[in-house]
Amino acid sequence: MKLAVTALLALSSAPLFAAQFDVLVFSRTAGWHHESIHEGVTALRELGRLHDFNVFWTEDAKRVFNDKELAKYQAVVFLSTTGDVLDDEQQRAFQRYVRAGGGYVGVHAAADTEHGWPWYRQLVGHMFVTHPAVQSAVLKVEDANFPGMERFAPRTLVTEEWYEYGAAQSTGLRYLLSVDEATYRPETAKGKGMGAFHPISWYQQYDGGRAFYTALGHLPATYGDPVFRHHLYGGIYWAATGRGFQTAPAAAKPPN
Numbered sequence: 365m366k367l368a369v370t371a372l373l374a375l376s377s378a379p380l381f382a383a384q385f386d387v388l389v390f391s392r393t394a395g396w397h398h399e400s401i402h403e404g405v406t407a408l409r410e411l412g413r414l415h416d417f418n419v420f421w422t423e424d425a426k427r428v429f430n431d432k433e434l435a436k437y438q439a440v441v442f443l444s445t446t447g448d449v450l451d452d453e454q455q456r457a458f459q460r461y462v463r464a465g466g467g468y469v470g471v472h473a474a475a476d477t478e479h480g481w482p483w484y485r486q487l488v489g490h491m492f493v494t495h496p497a498v499q500s501a502v503l504k505v506e507d508a509n510f511p512g513m514e515r516f517a518p519r520t521l522v523t524e525e526w527y528e529y530g531a532a533q534s535t536g537l538r539y540l541l542s543v544d545e546a547t548y549r550p551e552t553a554k555g556k557g558m559g560a561f562h563p564i565s566w567y568q569q570y571d572g573g574r575a576f577y578t579a580l581g582h583l584p585a586t587y588g589d590p591v592f593r594h595h596l597y598g599g600i601y602w603a604a605t606g607r608g609f610q611t612a613p614a615a616a617k618p619p620n
Contacts, residue, residue, distance in 0.1 A: 403588070404443045439600055439603040442477060455481060470576070489534050501521070512594050545562050
Protein backbone atom coordinates (compact mmCIF):
# COMPACT_ATOMS: atom_id res chain seq x y z
CA MET A 365 0.00 0.00 0.00
CA LYS A 366 2.80 2.40 0.89
CA LEU A 367 4.43 1.78 -2.47
CA ALA A 368 1.21 2.55 -4.32
CA VAL A 369 0.68 5.80 -2.39
CA THR A 370 4.29 6.85 -3.01
CA ALA A 371 3.92 6.19 -6.73
CA LEU A 372 0.71 8.23 -6.91
CA LEU A 373 2.31 11.16 -5.09
CA ALA A 374 5.29 11.07 -7.46
CA LEU A 375 2.99 11.11 -10.48
CA SER A 376 0.89 13.96 -9.11
CA SER A 377 3.97 16.16 -8.55
CA ALA A 378 5.49 15.49 -11.98
CA PRO A 379 4.78 17.97 -14.81
CA LEU A 380 2.10 16.79 -17.22
CA PHE A 381 3.99 18.07 -20.25
CA ALA A 382 7.70 18.58 -20.87
CA ALA A 383 8.85 21.80 -22.51
CA GLN A 384 9.52 21.64 -26.25
CA PHE A 385 13.21 22.42 -25.81
CA ASP A 386 15.71 24.34 -23.69
CA VAL A 387 17.46 27.56 -24.72
CA LEU A 388 20.53 29.25 -23.28
CA VAL A 389 20.51 33.05 -23.59
CA PHE A 390 24.00 34.57 -23.37
CA SER A 391 24.44 38.35 -23.28
CA ARG A 392 27.98 39.00 -22.09
CA THR A 393 29.54 42.18 -23.51
CA ALA A 394 33.22 43.07 -23.75
CA GLY A 395 32.49 46.17 -25.84
CA TRP A 396 29.35 48.24 -26.28
CA HIS A 397 26.53 47.17 -23.95
CA HIS A 398 23.09 47.60 -25.52
CA GLU A 399 20.35 49.04 -23.34
CA SER A 400 17.93 46.69 -25.07
CA ILE A 401 19.46 43.52 -23.59
CA HIS A 402 17.16 43.76 -20.57
CA GLU A 403 14.06 43.96 -22.79
CA GLY A 404 15.48 41.15 -24.94
CA VAL A 405 15.77 38.80 -21.98
CA THR A 406 12.24 39.68 -20.88
CA ALA A 407 10.90 39.04 -24.38
CA LEU A 408 12.66 35.68 -24.63
CA ARG A 409 11.28 34.58 -21.29
CA GLU A 410 7.78 35.57 -22.38
CA LEU A 411 8.26 33.74 -25.68
CA GLY A 412 9.30 30.71 -23.67
CA ARG A 413 6.06 30.82 -21.72
CA LEU A 414 4.00 31.42 -24.85
CA HIS A 415 5.65 28.64 -26.89
CA ASP A 416 6.52 26.23 -24.08
CA PHE A 417 10.32 26.25 -24.07
CA ASN A 418 12.69 26.82 -21.17
CA VAL A 419 15.00 29.85 -21.05
CA PHE A 420 18.15 30.15 -18.97
CA TRP A 421 19.89 33.53 -19.11
CA THR A 422 23.47 34.22 -18.07
CA GLU A 423 26.50 36.41 -18.74
CA ASP A 424 28.81 33.93 -17.00
CA ALA A 425 30.72 32.21 -19.81
CA LYS A 426 32.78 30.11 -17.40
CA ARG A 427 29.65 28.59 -15.90
CA VAL A 428 27.96 27.45 -19.11
CA PHE A 429 30.48 27.15 -21.96
CA ASN A 430 31.61 23.63 -21.21
CA ASP A 431 30.49 20.28 -22.57
CA LYS A 432 28.33 19.31 -19.58
CA GLU A 433 26.32 22.53 -19.42
CA LEU A 434 25.94 23.14 -23.16
CA ALA A 435 24.55 19.61 -23.60
CA LYS A 436 21.44 20.74 -21.68
CA TYR A 437 20.38 23.12 -24.46
CA GLN A 438 19.07 22.71 -27.99
CA ALA A 439 19.92 26.30 -28.94
CA VAL A 440 22.18 29.09 -27.67
CA VAL A 441 21.14 32.71 -28.23
CA PHE A 442 23.90 35.33 -28.41
CA LEU A 443 21.82 38.36 -27.41
CA SER A 444 23.71 41.50 -28.50
CA THR A 445 27.01 40.16 -27.25
CA THR A 446 30.04 42.28 -28.17
CA GLY A 447 33.80 41.80 -28.28
CA ASP A 448 35.76 38.76 -27.11
CA VAL A 449 33.39 36.97 -24.77
CA LEU A 450 34.80 33.41 -24.77
CA ASP A 451 38.29 32.18 -23.91
CA ASP A 452 40.01 29.42 -25.90
CA GLU A 453 38.61 26.55 -23.83
CA GLN A 454 35.08 27.97 -23.99
CA GLN A 455 35.40 28.43 -27.74
CA ARG A 456 36.37 24.79 -28.19
CA ALA A 457 33.39 23.68 -26.09
CA PHE A 458 31.02 25.78 -28.20
CA GLN A 459 32.48 24.36 -31.41
CA ARG A 460 31.90 20.82 -30.13
CA TYR A 461 28.33 21.79 -29.21
CA VAL A 462 27.52 23.04 -32.71
CA ARG A 463 29.30 20.14 -34.38
CA ALA A 464 27.14 17.77 -32.32
CA GLY A 465 24.02 19.35 -33.85
CA GLY A 466 23.42 22.34 -31.56
CA GLY A 467 21.68 25.51 -32.69
CA TYR A 468 22.96 29.09 -32.68
CA VAL A 469 20.86 32.26 -32.74
CA GLY A 470 22.59 35.63 -33.16
CA VAL A 471 20.71 38.82 -32.35
CA HIS A 472 21.88 42.28 -33.47
CA ALA A 473 25.36 42.85 -31.97
CA ALA A 474 26.15 39.13 -32.06
CA ALA A 475 27.72 40.12 -35.40
CA ASP A 476 30.05 42.45 -33.48
CA THR A 477 31.41 39.56 -31.40
CA GLU A 478 34.61 37.49 -31.61
CA HIS A 479 35.99 39.25 -34.70
CA GLY A 480 39.29 37.42 -34.30
CA TRP A 481 37.77 33.92 -34.27
CA PRO A 482 37.42 32.61 -37.86
CA TRP A 483 35.03 29.78 -36.93
CA TYR A 484 32.63 32.18 -35.25
CA ARG A 485 32.78 34.60 -38.17
CA GLN A 486 31.66 31.78 -40.44
CA LEU A 487 28.97 30.72 -37.97
CA VAL A 488 27.38 34.19 -37.75
CA GLY A 489 27.72 34.66 -41.52
CA HIS A 490 28.56 38.38 -41.83
CA MET A 491 30.46 40.61 -39.41
CA PHE A 492 29.48 44.11 -38.34
CA VAL A 493 31.41 47.02 -39.84
CA THR A 494 29.51 50.23 -39.06
CA HIS A 495 26.04 51.76 -38.78
CA PRO A 496 24.37 55.11 -39.43
CA ALA A 497 22.07 56.90 -36.98
CA VAL A 498 18.89 55.10 -35.98
CA GLN A 499 16.21 55.83 -38.58
CA SER A 500 13.20 54.39 -40.36
CA ALA A 501 13.60 52.41 -43.58
CA VAL A 502 11.78 49.80 -45.64
CA LEU A 503 12.46 46.22 -44.65
CA LYS A 504 12.02 43.73 -47.49
CA VAL A 505 11.21 40.02 -47.33
CA GLU A 506 13.63 37.93 -49.38
CA ASP A 507 12.25 34.52 -48.37
CA ALA A 508 8.93 34.11 -46.54
CA ASN A 509 9.16 30.32 -46.45
CA PHE A 510 10.84 30.04 -43.06
CA PRO A 511 9.54 29.84 -39.48
CA GLY A 512 8.61 33.25 -38.09
CA MET A 513 8.48 35.00 -41.47
CA GLU A 514 4.77 34.64 -42.17
CA ARG A 515 3.75 37.85 -40.33
CA PHE A 516 6.01 40.22 -42.29
CA ALA A 517 4.49 42.25 -45.11
CA PRO A 518 6.56 42.11 -48.33
CA ARG A 519 7.71 45.67 -47.52
CA THR A 520 7.47 47.14 -44.01
CA LEU A 521 8.52 50.47 -42.53
CA VAL A 522 10.81 49.67 -39.60
CA THR A 523 12.96 51.83 -37.32
CA GLU A 524 16.35 50.32 -36.54
CA GLU A 525 20.08 50.85 -36.23
CA TRP A 526 20.83 49.46 -39.70
CA TYR A 527 24.06 47.50 -39.37
CA GLU A 528 26.39 47.40 -42.36
CA TYR A 529 28.38 44.18 -42.80
CA GLY A 530 31.51 42.93 -44.43
CA ALA A 531 31.56 40.20 -47.06
CA ALA A 532 29.84 36.88 -46.44
CA GLN A 533 32.00 34.58 -44.30
CA SER A 534 30.15 31.43 -45.37
CA THR A 535 28.95 30.12 -48.73
CA GLY A 536 25.79 28.53 -47.31
CA LEU A 537 23.83 31.60 -46.21
CA ARG A 538 20.12 31.76 -47.02
CA TYR A 539 18.74 35.30 -46.82
CA LEU A 540 15.42 36.16 -45.20
CA LEU A 541 15.30 39.97 -44.89
CA SER A 542 17.06 42.96 -46.43
CA VAL A 543 16.75 46.72 -46.08
CA ASP A 544 16.15 49.08 -49.01
CA GLU A 545 18.97 51.61 -48.83
CA ALA A 546 17.03 53.98 -51.09
CA THR A 547 14.60 54.57 -48.20
CA TYR A 548 17.09 55.94 -45.64
CA ARG A 549 20.49 57.64 -45.35
CA PRO A 550 23.12 54.88 -44.91
CA GLU A 551 26.14 57.19 -44.99
CA THR A 552 28.61 56.98 -42.10
CA ALA A 553 32.19 58.06 -41.55
CA LYS A 554 33.24 54.56 -42.61
CA GLY A 555 31.12 54.01 -45.69
CA LYS A 556 28.03 54.67 -47.78
CA GLY A 557 26.03 51.52 -47.21
CA MET A 558 26.17 48.09 -48.81
CA GLY A 559 24.57 48.89 -52.14
CA ALA A 560 21.86 47.02 -54.03
CA PHE A 561 21.60 44.20 -51.51
CA HIS A 562 21.84 44.92 -47.79
CA PRO A 563 21.06 41.77 -45.78
CA ILE A 564 19.38 41.93 -42.38
CA SER A 565 18.54 38.32 -41.51
CA TRP A 566 19.74 34.92 -42.72
CA TYR A 567 20.27 31.30 -41.73
CA GLN A 568 22.45 28.35 -42.64
CA GLN A 569 23.40 24.77 -41.86
CA TYR A 570 26.91 25.08 -40.49
CA ASP A 571 29.52 22.56 -39.30
CA GLY A 572 26.94 19.99 -38.18
CA GLY A 573 24.59 22.50 -36.53
CA ARG A 574 22.19 25.31 -37.44
CA ALA A 575 22.73 29.07 -37.32
CA PHE A 576 20.17 31.90 -37.56
CA TYR A 577 20.90 35.62 -37.35
CA THR A 578 18.79 38.77 -37.26
CA ALA A 579 20.16 42.32 -37.18
CA LEU A 580 16.95 43.65 -35.66
CA GLY A 581 16.83 44.36 -31.94
CA HIS A 582 18.76 47.56 -31.26
CA LEU A 583 15.92 49.54 -29.70
CA PRO A 584 14.42 48.35 -26.40
CA ALA A 585 10.89 48.90 -27.76
CA THR A 586 11.54 46.51 -30.66
CA TYR A 587 11.23 43.59 -28.25
CA GLY A 588 7.61 44.53 -27.65
CA ASP A 589 6.77 44.32 -31.38
CA PRO A 590 4.77 41.10 -31.97
CA VAL A 591 6.05 40.75 -35.54
CA PHE A 592 9.67 40.93 -34.41
CA ARG A 593 9.00 38.57 -31.52
CA HIS A 594 7.49 36.03 -33.90
CA HIS A 595 10.50 36.41 -36.22
CA LEU A 596 12.83 35.82 -33.27
CA TYR A 597 10.89 32.78 -32.11
CA GLY A 598 10.93 31.34 -35.63
CA GLY A 599 14.71 31.50 -35.68
CA ILE A 600 14.96 29.92 -32.23
CA TYR A 601 12.49 27.19 -33.18
CA TRP A 602 14.42 26.30 -36.32
CA ALA A 603 17.83 26.44 -34.61
CA ALA A 604 16.61 24.25 -31.76
CA THR A 605 14.64 21.68 -33.75
CA GLY A 606 15.75 21.85 -37.39
CA ARG A 607 12.09 21.91 -38.40
CA GLY A 608 10.66 24.54 -40.68
CA PHE A 609 8.35 25.43 -43.52
CA GLN A 610 10.76 25.23 -46.45
CA THR A 611 9.49 23.31 -49.47
CA ALA A 612 12.42 24.29 -51.69
CA PRO A 613 15.88 25.70 -51.01
CA ALA A 614 16.04 29.47 -50.72
CA ALA A 615 18.55 31.41 -52.79
CA ALA A 616 22.00 30.93 -51.32
CA LYS A 617 23.39 34.06 -52.96
CA PRO A 618 22.19 37.66 -52.55
CA PRO A 619 19.71 38.58 -55.30
CA ASN A 620 20.74 41.15 -57.90
